[in-house]
Amino acid sequence: MKSLLFSLLFIAVTPIIYAQNTFSGKITNTATGEPIFSANIYFPELNKGDMSDMDGNFSIANIPNGTYKVLVSSIGFATYSKELNFPETSNLNIALEKSAIEMEEVIVSTPFHQLQSENVMRVERENIADLNQKGAVTLSDGIAQIAGVESLTTGVGIGKPVIRGLSSNRVLVYTQGVRLENQQYGDEHGLGISSKGIESVEVIKGPASLLYGSDAIGGVLYLNPERYAAANKTNAEADVNYFSNTQGYQGSLMAKTSGEKIKFLARGGYATHSDYKTGNGKRVTNTRFNETDFKAGIGYQDAKFKTDLRYNFNKSNIGIPEEIGAQSTAKDPLLPYQEIDNHIVSLDNKIYFKNSSLDIKVGYQYNNRKEFEEHHHEEEHGTEEGEEHALEEEGEDHPALEMHLETLNYNLKYNLPRTGKFETIIGVQGMHQTNTNYGEELLIPDATTTDFGVFATTHLHFEKWDFQGGIRYDLRNIDSKAVEAHEEAHMEEEHEEEHEHESGEIAALNNSYKSINGALGAKYNITSKLSARLNLATGFRAPNLSELTSNGSHHGTNRYEVGDNALENEQNFQLDLSLEWRNKHFEAFVNGFHNTIKDYIYLQPTGELIDENPVFQYTQNNAELYGGEIGLHIHPHPLDWLHLESSFETVTGKRSNGEYLPLIPANSITNTFRVEFEDPVKKVYSKYAFVRLKNVFDQNNVSAFEIQTGGYGLLGAGFGGEFSVNSTKMRVGVSANNILNKNYISHLSRLKPDGISNIGRNISVSVNWML
Incomplete structure (x- = not known):
C-alpha cells in the first residue's frame, strides 16, 4: 500500500506538458442581446475560470481533453450549466435569462460536483461574506445562521457546530480538502478556524460515512478556501470589523496573483475581543479571546495536471469562563484559559487523462492544545500569601494540560471513464494520528489511531431521474498506553519540576472497529419546477479516546468522567425526504428526516x-432523532429587489427508554425582510438592507440532568453597499443583532447551568477595501 501511495504521489508532482485547448465566447442577456459584464465562467472539475469583460467576452486557456461541465453565473440571472467536450468545443456564445432567484454555485462536498438543483443529496451552501453581513462574530456564529445548524457555545469565543442535534465527534469538519482534527471530542473545544480566507461553507445534513468515513454520522461541514485570482490578474484586499458588545475588532490583509499557470495567495488576520455583555448589562468574566491567523497557497495548473499547496496557521488564546465576576474590558485572558496552536498543510493534486482523472490529497496537521490554570495543591495548613502568588505565576508559565495531536491524512479518488449514463468514482482514504501528553493533567492517554477505508460510488442520469449510490468498508485501530494512578506526565525538557496529574488508573488499549456502510439516493423532476429527493444512508462512528479511557476530573465541565473500553461502534440509518419548488420568483422546500442510532454513546450520572x-x-x-426544515423565499415580480424569507427547523432526540437526548436545539422560526439593488446610484452599487426576527421556542424536552430553557425572540437588522474609489472598490456594512437587548439563555449554551445569559445587543461595522 505504501509503495502504491508513493508512486502515485511521485506521478502527481511530476507535471508533463500536453496538448492544450482554449475556450472562448461571449455572454449576453437573452431578453436584450446586450453583453453582460463580470459574469463568472467556471469549470468546477478543473477549478479554472474567467470573468467576462465590458463587451461580454471571455477566454480560458489550458483546458485538457475530455468532457467537463461549465457554469456561467451573474447576479440577477439564472445560472447556466452545460457539459462540453474538448477538443471538439473551442467557442460558445451563451445567453443568460433574467431571474430574481439567487445564482447557484457548484457543490464541492459531494463527489460529482453538481449544482444544488442537480444534486441527488440536498446540501446547504452559504457564502461566508453573506453570513458576515449579518454580524457574525466568529465562524461558528455565522454557520449557526444556516437552517438545521446550531452552535454549542461556551461564551462567544468557543463554538461547536450542531447539525440536527448531533455534534462533537458526530460531525466532521473539512477544511482545505482534509478533515480537521483538533481534539473536537471536548465540549469546550471550538473550531479553531478563522472565517478570514474561507469563501463558503457547505453543510451535509445526515450520515456521510460513504464519502468521509467514521465520525460523519451526523453530517459534514465543508469549508471551501478562497479562490486564487483569475489568470493574469493581481488582487489585494484589506478589511476591518468592529463589534460594540465585546469592544472587539478583527482585520486582515490579503494579496493574490495568478499567471497563466502559477498562482499564489497569502492572507493574515488578527482578532481580539473583551468579555461579552449580556442583556442585563453584566459582562461575563473571562469570555475574552484573541486569534491570530495566517493562510497561504501556491498552485500550478496546465492542460493535464493541477496541484494546490495550502497552509493555515491559527493561534487562539481563549478564556474559560466560570462565573460573572470582575467587570472589565481587558482583552488578555485570565486563568483558566486555553492556548491553541493549529497548523494545517494540504496538498491537492489532480491528473487528467483522456476521459478520466485521478485526485490525490494529502494533509498534515499539528494541534498543540494547552490549558493554564491556578495550581492549588492541597496542604494541611494551606499556603502563605507569597507562596500562593508563586503558584499562580507557575500556572501562567507552565500549562496544567498540554496535548500534541499530529494527524496525517490521505485521500485517493479515481474518476473512471464514463460508461453510457454512468459516472463512477472509486477511492481509498486513511489517517494516522498520534496524541501525546506533556502537561501535569491528563484527560486521555498517549495513543495512536489508524484509519483505512475503501469506497465506490456511482451516479446515473436520465432526463427526469437521477440516481446515486455506493458502498464503503472502514477499519479503525486505536492503540493507547497504560496510565498508572499518579503517574508522572511527560514534561518538556526545560521544565525543572515534575507534577502529578489527578487522573486515576487507565488500562492499555488496543481496539479495532470495522464497519460496512452504504447509501442510495434518487432525485425526480416531477415538473420543470417541482423536484423530490429521497436518500437512504447508513453511517458509523467508532468511540473516541475520551469515551474509552477517561478516568479523572474534567475541570472544563466540572465533573469526574469514567470511560468504558468495551464500547461498540455507533451505527445509524437515516431516511431523508425533501420536496423543492423553484421558479424565477418563488422558492419553497420541505425537508424531513428520521435518524436511528444503534449503541448511541452518552454520559450518565x-x-x-x-x-x-x-x-x-x-x-x-x-436512540433516534427526527425532524426537519421548512423554507420559503419570495421575490415578487416586478419587485425583483424585494426578498421575503422564512424558515422553520425542528428536531427531537430520544433514547430507546423514552428519555430525551441532551443538547437538542429548541424549535425555531426565522423571518427575514431583505432588499437588494444592483443598479448603481451615485457610484454606489450592490446595496442591501434587511430586518430579521428569530423566534426560539421553549425547550422542555430535556435529558434527566439538563435544565429547561425558555423561548425568546431576537431582532436584527443591517444595511450596506459598495462604491468606487478611483480604480478600487470599497464595501461598507453595518448590522445589529439582538437590537432589543433581550436577556436570554440558549439551550445549547454550556453556561446555562450557572444561569449565565448569552450575548446582548451587538452592533458591528465592517469596511472592506479591494484593489
Whole structure:
C-alpha cells in the first residue's frame, strides 16, 4: 500500500506538458442581446475560470481533453450549466435569462460536483461574506445562521457546530480538502478556524460515512478556501470589523496573483475581543479571546495536471469562563484559559487523462492544545500569601494540560471513464494520528489511531431521474498506553519540576472497529419546477479516546468522567425526504428526516462524588432523532429587489427508554425582510438592507440532568453597499443583532447551568477595501 501511495504521489508532482485547448465566447442577456459584464465562467472539475469583460467576452486557456461541465453565473440571472467536450468545443456564445432567484454555485462536498438543483443529496451552501453581513462574530456564529445548524457555545469565543442535534465527534469538519482534527471530542473545544480566507461553507445534513468515513454520522461541514485570482490578474484586499458588545475588532490583509499557470495567495488576520455583555448589562468574566491567523497557497495548473499547496496557521488564546465576576474590558485572558496552536498543510493534486482523472490529497496537521490554570495543591495548613502568588505565576508559565495531536491524512479518488449514463468514482482514504501528553493533567492517554477505508460510488442520469449510490468498508485501530494512578506526565525538557496529574488508573488499549456502510439516493423532476429527493444512508462512528479511557476530573465541565473500553461502534440509518419548488420568483422546500442510532454513546450520572465532582459514566443505548426544515423565499415580480424569507427547523432526540437526548436545539422560526439593488446610484452599487426576527421556542424536552430553557425572540437588522474609489472598490456594512437587548439563555449554551445569559445587543461595522 505504501509503495502504491508513493508512486502515485511521485506521478502527481511530476507535471508533463500536453496538448492544450482554449475556450472562448461571449455572454449576453437573452431578453436584450446586450453583453453582460463580470459574469463568472467556471469549470468546477478543473477549478479554472474567467470573468467576462465590458463587451461580454471571455477566454480560458489550458483546458485538457475530455468532457467537463461549465457554469456561467451573474447576479440577477439564472445560472447556466452545460457539459462540453474538448477538443471538439473551442467557442460558445451563451445567453443568460433574467431571474430574481439567487445564482447557484457548484457543490464541492459531494463527489460529482453538481449544482444544488442537480444534486441527488440536498446540501446547504452559504457564502461566508453573506453570513458576515449579518454580524457574525466568529465562524461558528455565522454557520449557526444556516437552517438545521446550531452552535454549542461556551461564551462567544468557543463554538461547536450542531447539525440536527448531533455534534462533537458526530460531525466532521473539512477544511482545505482534509478533515480537521483538533481534539473536537471536548465540549469546550471550538473550531479553531478563522472565517478570514474561507469563501463558503457547505453543510451535509445526515450520515456521510460513504464519502468521509467514521465520525460523519451526523453530517459534514465543508469549508471551501478562497479562490486564487483569475489568470493574469493581481488582487489585494484589506478589511476591518468592529463589534460594540465585546469592544472587539478583527482585520486582515490579503494579496493574490495568478499567471497563466502559477498562482499564489497569502492572507493574515488578527482578532481580539473583551468579555461579552449580556442583556442585563453584566459582562461575563473571562469570555475574552484573541486569534491570530495566517493562510497561504501556491498552485500550478496546465492542460493535464493541477496541484494546490495550502497552509493555515491559527493561534487562539481563549478564556474559560466560570462565573460573572470582575467587570472589565481587558482583552488578555485570565486563568483558566486555553492556548491553541493549529497548523494545517494540504496538498491537492489532480491528473487528467483522456476521459478520466485521478485526485490525490494529502494533509498534515499539528494541534498543540494547552490549558493554564491556578495550581492549588492541597496542604494541611494551606499556603502563605507569597507562596500562593508563586503558584499562580507557575500556572501562567507552565500549562496544567498540554496535548500534541499530529494527524496525517490521505485521500485517493479515481474518476473512471464514463460508461453510457454512468459516472463512477472509486477511492481509498486513511489517517494516522498520534496524541501525546506533556502537561501535569491528563484527560486521555498517549495513543495512536489508524484509519483505512475503501469506497465506490456511482451516479446515473436520465432526463427526469437521477440516481446515486455506493458502498464503503472502514477499519479503525486505536492503540493507547497504560496510565498508572499518579503517574508522572511527560514534561518538556526545560521544565525543572515534575507534577502529578489527578487522573486515576487507565488500562492499555488496543481496539479495532470495522464497519460496512452504504447509501442510495434518487432525485425526480416531477415538473420543470417541482423536484423530490429521497436518500437512504447508513453511517458509523467508532468511540473516541475520551469515551474509552477517561478516568479523572474534567475541570472544563466540572465533573469526574469514567470511560468504558468495551464500547461498540455507533451505527445509524437515516431516511431523508425533501420536496423543492423553484421558479424565477418563488422558492419553497420541505425537508424531513428520521435518524436511528444503534449503541448511541452518552454520559450518565452515577450519583457518586469523587474529588467533590459528580461522577459521569460513558454508556450506550439505542436512540433516534427526527425532524426537519421548512423554507420559503419570495421575490415578487416586478419587485425583483424585494426578498421575503422564512424558515422553520425542528428536531427531537430520544433514547430507546423514552428519555430525551441532551443538547437538542429548541424549535425555531426565522423571518427575514431583505432588499437588494444592483443598479448603481451615485457610484454606489450592490446595496442591501434587511430586518430579521428569530423566534426560539421553549425547550422542555430535556435529558434527566439538563435544565429547561425558555423561548425568546431576537431582532436584527443591517444595511450596506459598495462604491468606487478611483480604480478600487470599497464595501461598507453595518448590522445589529439582538437590537432589543433581550436577556436570554440558549439551550445549547454550556453556561446555562450557572444561569449565565448569552450575548446582548451587538452592533458591528465592517469596511472592506479591494484593489
